[in-house]
Amino acid sequence: MITDRLLNLDDFERAARTALDDARWAYLAGGAGRDDGVRHNEAALRRWKLRPRPLNGVADPDTGADVLGFPSTLPVLLAPTSPLRLFHPEAELPVSRAANRAGVLPIVSNDSHHSLTDIAEQGPFWFQLYCYGSRDDVTRTIRLAESLDARALVVTVDNSHPSRRLAMLRAGFATPPEVRFGIHRESGFSDGWVPPDTRLPRWPLTWEQLDFIQERTGLPVVVKGVLHPADAAELVARGVSAVIVSNHGGRQLDDTVAAIDTLPAIVAAAAGRIPVLMDGGIRSGADVIKALALGATAVCIGRPYVWGLAADGEDGVFRVIDVLRQELLDVARQLGVSSLRDVPTDLVVRTATEITVDEEWRCSA
Amino acid sequence: MITDRLLNLDDFERAARTALDDARWAYLAGGAGRDDGVRHNEAALRRWKLRPRPLNGVADPDTGADVLGFPSTLPVLLAPTSPLRLFHPEAELPVSRAANRAGVLPIVSNDSHHSLTDIAEQGPFWFQLYCYGSRDDVTRTIRLAESLDARALVVTVDNSHPSRRLAMLRAGFATPPEVRFGIHRESGFSDGWVPPDTRLPRWPLTWEQLDFIQERTGLPVVVKGVLHPADAAELVARGVSAVIVSNHGGRQLDDTVAAIDTLPAIVAAAAGRIPVLMDGGIRSGADVIKALALGATAVCIGRPYVWGLAADGEDGVFRVIDVLRQELLDVARQLGVSSLRDVPTDLVVRTATEITVDEEWRCSA
Amino acid sequence: MITDRLLNLDDFERAARTALDDARWAYLAGGAGRDDGVRHNEAALRRWKLRPRPLNGVADPDTGADVLGFPSTLPVLLAPTSPLRLFHPEAELPVSRAANRAGVLPIVSNDSHHSLTDIAEQGPFWFQLYCYGSRDDVTRTIRLAESLDARALVVTVDNSHPSRRLAMLRAGFATPPEVRFGIHRESGFSDGWVPPDTRLPRWPLTWEQLDFIQERTGLPVVVKGVLHPADAAELVARGVSAVIVSNHGGRQLDDTVAAIDTLPAIVAAAAGRIPVLMDGGIRSGADVIKALALGATAVCIGRPYVWGLAADGEDGVFRVIDVLRQELLDVARQLGVSSLRDVPTDLVVRTATEITVDEEWRCSA
Amino acid sequence: MITDRLLNLDDFERAARTALDDARWAYLAGGAGRDDGVRHNEAALRRWKLRPRPLNGVADPDTGADVLGFPSTLPVLLAPTSPLRLFHPEAELPVSRAANRAGVLPIVSNDSHHSLTDIAEQGPFWFQLYCYGSRDDVTRTIRLAESLDARALVVTVDNSHPSRRLAMLRAGFATPPEVRFGIHRESGFSDGWVPPDTRLPRWPLTWEQLDFIQERTGLPVVVKGVLHPADAAELVARGVSAVIVSNHGGRQLDDTVAAIDTLPAIVAAAAGRIPVLMDGGIRSGADVIKALALGATAVCIGRPYVWGLAADGEDGVFRVIDVLRQELLDVARQLGVSSLRDVPTDLVVRTATEITVDEEWRCSA
Ligand SMILES: Cc1cc2nc3c(=O)[nH]c(=O)nc-3n(C[C@H](O)[C@H](O)[C@H](O)COP(=O)(O)O)c2cc1C
Ligand SMILES: Cc1cc2nc3c(=O)[nH]c(=O)nc-3n(C[C@H](O)[C@H](O)[C@H](O)COP(=O)(O)O)c2cc1C
Numbered sequence A, B, C, D: 001m002i003t004d005r006l007l008n009l010d011d012f013e014r015a016a017r018t019a020l021d022d023a024r025w026a027y028l029a030g031g032a033g034r035d036d037g038v039r040h041n042e043a044a045l046r047r048w049k050l051r052p053r054p055l056n057g058v059a060d061p062d063t064g065a066d067v068l069g070f071p072s073t074l075p076v077l078l079a080p081t082s083p084l085r086l087f088h089p090e091a092e093l094p095v096s097r098a099a100n101r102a103g104v105l106p107i108v109s110n111d112s113h114h115s116l117t118d119i120a121e122q123g124p125f126w127f128q129l130y131c132y133g134s135r136d137d138v139t140r141t142i143r144l145a146e147s148l149d150a151r152a153l154v155v156t157v158d159n160s161h162p163s164r165r166l167a168m169l170r171a172g173f174a175t176p177p178e179v180r181f182g183i184h185r186e187s188g189f190s191d192g193w194v195p196p197d198t199r200l201p202r203w204p205l206t207w208e209q210l211d212f213i214q215e216r217t218g219l220p221v222v223v224k225g226v227l228h229p230a231d232a233a234e235l236v237a238r239g240v241s242a243v244i245v246s247n248h249g250g251r252q253l254d255d256t257v258a259a260i261d262t263l264p265a266i267v268a269a270a271a272g273r274i275p276v277l278m279d280g281g282i283r284s285g286a287d288v289i290k291a292l293a294l295g296a297t298a299v300c301i302g303r304p305y306v307w308g309l310a311a312d313g314e315d316g317v318f319r320v321i322d323v324l325r326q327e328l329l330d331v332a333r334q335l336g337v338s339s340l341r342d343v344p345t346d347l348v349v350r351t352a353t354e355i356t357v358d359e360e361w362r363c364s365a
């Protein structure tokens, strides 16, 4: 398997860069504007440092997580990404298979290539809703997800409007013709074809639309794209089941606060009443643990598993998750954390010192 | 139109660099001393980050602004710059036309190439006064502006003395002979010709001179070049109509505080009694919104529209404003801001993390 | 002697880089993950600055230190490192000889190539215990150290589990066949041979195992690998003789806090009841004094003396210690510190300013 | 005059680099250890930013300063540097001539090439004492300075011990044979010749030696090399006339706090009872004003005037001072400071933002 020599997620990134043409790469790697936000998510995570307690003597840490009742083998979910047909001919199927094999949940995007029926067959999943068309259209999509036993409905609130993705535009990216929208077709919203360079209009996701969605479904509603603590407090009050702190991987607005840096304020606002998840910039097991220590119940990864998909299909996705698992086991042991369900906050501190890059030569062989 | 492929203001900067010879470029881009101040204005803006509230559900934000009674389509003005003949044969005319077309105010410099009559024909404007010659000379210039219906008199207080513009000197810049001073001629101050390498003496703009100007005119007086909160407080007490926080784009003193970083203290000193505007380093819609969130009523842009002018004349200037408009619409929607007249302060936070530039390869296609 | 032209420890580093093949270099220089932790230890030290008091008038500072009763000529020990056979055919012997010649203590790793008998002949030492095999195996190893008059038993608690050393893996490092484990053989634990790429399992070093070790020995027990103040407080309560603040030179976990930055909190937790030692990133006499001012009794150096060993055997190690001695004498004189046993805390301050590297050209001849 | 095209002190630095061989350059530019301290002095100054008050309306600022009674045309002195024969055949003479021409004080080093009689003929000066030989030797040197009307006795306390100047050693610097020590000969301490690579032993400058010097002389005693506020307080108590905050330009200890950053604490400790001077890293008029705003009475420059000397002899030194004068006039006008004798502290603020160097291309023509 080609991914055997890939030792950390940076390696998968490089492998994906090689596997993809410039336009697809720009679509995947880039974000809004000057891509500052993309880099800032990662840079902010590096500023948080760990303070191990090795004498706790943990040989066999429990990496499992309770993700709204789902017994995940890791506190990690696969963030919704689309269109995955860009990166693999089978699009979502190998992703869901790998997730199932690894015992983690994929969040299936409403904009998937395959029908939800086909994807749901691969294993348990959360469904991420984008609101297209009439209220009836949306209701039918929700029903479809319910009927296929989605474990939760993820409502992404930070992507109602198109954004200014300059890296993508500069690279001349256009959705290629082989990309289809299988769930659109299955829910009866459209024939599943969208002309290149077209973005289907979505509802701006307001408090009222959220109420409508909450009324229409018995599924747990998870709101993705929360950065402001006041929004978190209001969402708790309105009875959502969880929130995902996220700036959409820097793809919507170039200048937002890093997800990890706003996480503590959101956790405080949630006040323990609902789980808080987080995504954006997670590139290692240490990153995952930093988020857990700061109060997250679990994190999502976006680009990293797509690197795996582009590099080696289902095996690539599985290996990405597996690298994270190995790293998490390692970090938990070194830290003396016996269960990822309970990572003490005093294991992280924030530092003012930055690594200067000019010294990299020294450790490279 | 050549500017169609230019997606953000950085692109216009690159286009202008190509269009201009080294000496003109140095005059435009450079500042005082080592140019630290020029870069610092922009770097400081990047440190402020945004915290969106998307569920506010704003589809169609109002970008309009009340700029001392003028219904601007954007909270943006074109800062006074001179001599524009360096960058376009028609100098100020395409700038004022583009501003009028876009529904924003240009601030016309006293050192314009064309007569104020010719410029005023292009649309509404503010007039920026430099004090040359006798009190009568200045009074005649004020009368000229009043007679042509200037909406406000901008008194620039930070440019009374020549500054040490090293980049310009090193590039061997000298004012070329085709540059004229049309307003000087029209006001009767001079024949409108200034020998190369000559700087006409201006009055040091003191509190007393400001009193004199305020007595001479019924126009609203706007003071440009305020950085110290104590000056702002005194200006409020003396009844000026507005202040512009500015370090003259880093062109007067290399080591000043960044405009955005001193803005909050000035806003506090103004205590809501007069509007506070700001310029220096604004390069995107996000930058504009950061200034608004920190209390500015509007911002001015200097170099960016000159890039448009140098790259493509009136259309270039129009496109620069239009890019900002699109960015502002985008940012306002993503932030959940329904009107730029009211941007809550809690949408911005300051961060300690810096982007390391060595990672730029990753997002470039 | 080839090391005569080597003026500071950076020079020894470069000399060692030249002397070693890529794989050995990666093993020595690299750490866990992306090597951020390795660089961070050094970068953090550079942020602390000194505030001399030259008028104290110290011509001949006392550099001696009482290291748990051992009269060291310097507040410096040689950290345990293994396998030293990688860097010199005689492995530990020249290290212990040089330490003895210089009047400092080497900490002999349990994973040494030579028998402890052979090493102990070179001079006084501390013994660093890794726990392999049965309780009887460990007890026999402790007895061996006691019988050879080890002055203390160093229990390394941060290396119970293998870590993810990517630089080493990427360089294709494998333990070469000439490496043996002489103390394993001598204590009767094994025949002293470990197949390449094998890591012998060690006990996870828990509080209970520590109790077991403390019960088994009359030697002072020193715990190495403490980063969390709560652990330090607990270790004091359990009666250990000293702690070494250390993140194992960044080799176990890539994202830990820098040793120097967590030192003050550990010193506070120890509350003067036991000595606190520290290692990680010490590269100069000034670094040593910073640690002493922040409350350390002594520091250990790891990589620096291995650079000396690789460059020039016993003489190289001696010279590295001697450079530190000269630097310490120099820094103490400049600071006005008459004895390294008592370095006032107010001689160090922390700065926010970083050196920009692009200016290096100026001072290089 | 070749220095006409040199616009700021950076330009003089480049000119000197060209004029000097590698060894002399290393001696001049380098410092102790890794030269971090040299760069840190300058970097720290860049972090302080100015907040102008232009409406104060200052056309013709008074740049004069009262330097212990000497009516200096600028709040600038020439720091003692030696041996100047390295940089010009006439050594100190052109320096003292240029200082006199410019109306500022040179501080003449005890290690000068010429006799103090010859130097004193060029104009008023301060004498900087190093203590060599017996108490009688030192007393004779003090008498010599008094007889030649030195205005003050500068006692350098931070250079009693040789330091580890690695840049100099690496460049193979050795004092060339043409260097003589004219004041040593004149005072009768020696024949004025010192073998290359020899450093004459000096007294460690203790409180007691300082008492001795104070008793021996009626001249004002100025102590150079103060960084710790406790030392400043003690010096005030002992009745010295002034202190110079200095880390000897980074030449004695690589890791000291930057002079500008410790200045405020020293000023507080001096409590207005004696003037506080400062040197280290001053490279522009703005740097001078920052020091004045933070409480300094005057600053010294070291390397900058030596650049002038190396580039163009007396004219070069004069031009360096003149550039500073032009910059000071400019900065004072822009700031609205009417007299450098009184620079308000609220004109400076400290910033956390750093300039990223990669953007330099933009302003260079
Ligand atoms: C190529 C790509 C496509 C994405 N598509 C969606 C999507 O369809 N729905 C959604 O809610 N988020 C989408 N996202 C955002 C991710 O769910 C997630 O928030 C983000 O990727 C996390 O940051 P990371 O990539 O740094 O891990 C997408 C992200 C990427 C990179
Ligand atoms: C080429 C150029 C010419 C300028 N001329 C004037 C002027 O005539 N009057 C004035 O008040 N400000 C002048 N300024 C300053 C601008 O009004 C404004 O303060 C500054 O450009 C804002 O910074 P920015 O360029 O980063 O947007 C000039 C600026 C530039 C770049």
Ligand SMILES: Cc1cc2nc3c(=O)[nH]c(=O)nc-3n(C[C@H](O)[C@H](O)[C@H](O)COP(=O)(O)O)c2cc1C
Binding pocket: C027, C028, C041, C079, C080, C081, C082, C083, C109, C110, C111, C128, C156, C159, C224, C246, C247, C248, C249, C250, C251, C279, C280, C281, C282, C300, C301, C302, C303, C304, C306
């Ligand atoms: C090559 C190498 C081998 C090491 N082996 C051991 C060991 O056997 N036992 C141990 O406790 N620490 C070991 N360490 C860690 C050191 O004792 C010490 O904590 C670390 O090197 C200090 O950081 P420094 O190298 O920056 O000085 C080793 C370190 C290195 C570099």
Ligand SMILES: Cc1cc2nc3c(=O)[nH]c(=O)nc-3n(C[C@H](O)[C@H](O)[C@H](O)COP(=O)(O)O)c2cc1C
Binding pocket: D027, D028, D041, D079, D080, D081, D082, D083, D109, D110, D111, D128, D156, D159, D224, D246, D247, D248, D249, D250, D251, D279, D280, D281, D282, D300, D301, D302, D303, D304, D306
């Ligand atoms: C080449 C050179 C020689 C020096 N010689 C002396 C000296 O003889 N006596 C003294 O007190 N300081 C000496 N100094 C230190 C200076 O007086 C002053 O403190 C320092 O140069 C200030 O820093 P700057 O060079 O960044 O301006 C010397 C400095 C240099 C660069």
